[in-house]
Amino acid sequence: MTKPRSTSPTRRGLVDAPTVRAETLSAAQKDGRSCCWCSAWANERFPVPILRGSANLHACGTCAGAYGVPAVTA
Numbered sequence: 001m002t003k004p005r006s007t008s009p010t011r012r013g014l015v016d017a018p019t020v021r022a023e024t025l026s027a028a029q030k031d032g033r034s035c036c037w038c039s040a041w042a043n044e045r046f047p048v049p050i051l052r053g054s055a056n057l058h059a060c061g062t063c064a065g066a067y068g069v070p071a072v073t074a
């Protein structure tokens with residue numbers, strides 16, 4: 001009998017999201033126009049709360065779904 005892993009999925013935050021390094025982001029990524037992970041067209045409904053400050057990161061729908069980025073409706 002195998003026990004289920006005790007890691008809780010209820011913690012707030014991103015799940016298994018790759019680290020986003022500000023120095024590797026393109027201008028479009030920092031501007032929220034391109035997905036900060038895959039450089040696809042970003043969806044403005046998925047702001048990525050990883051970097052504070054001047055960066056305005058967003059994710060595409062695919063990455064948002066994969067990494068648990070909550071959608072905003074505003």
Ligand SMILES: [Zn+2]
Binds near residue numbers: 037063064
């Ligand atoms: Zn993406």
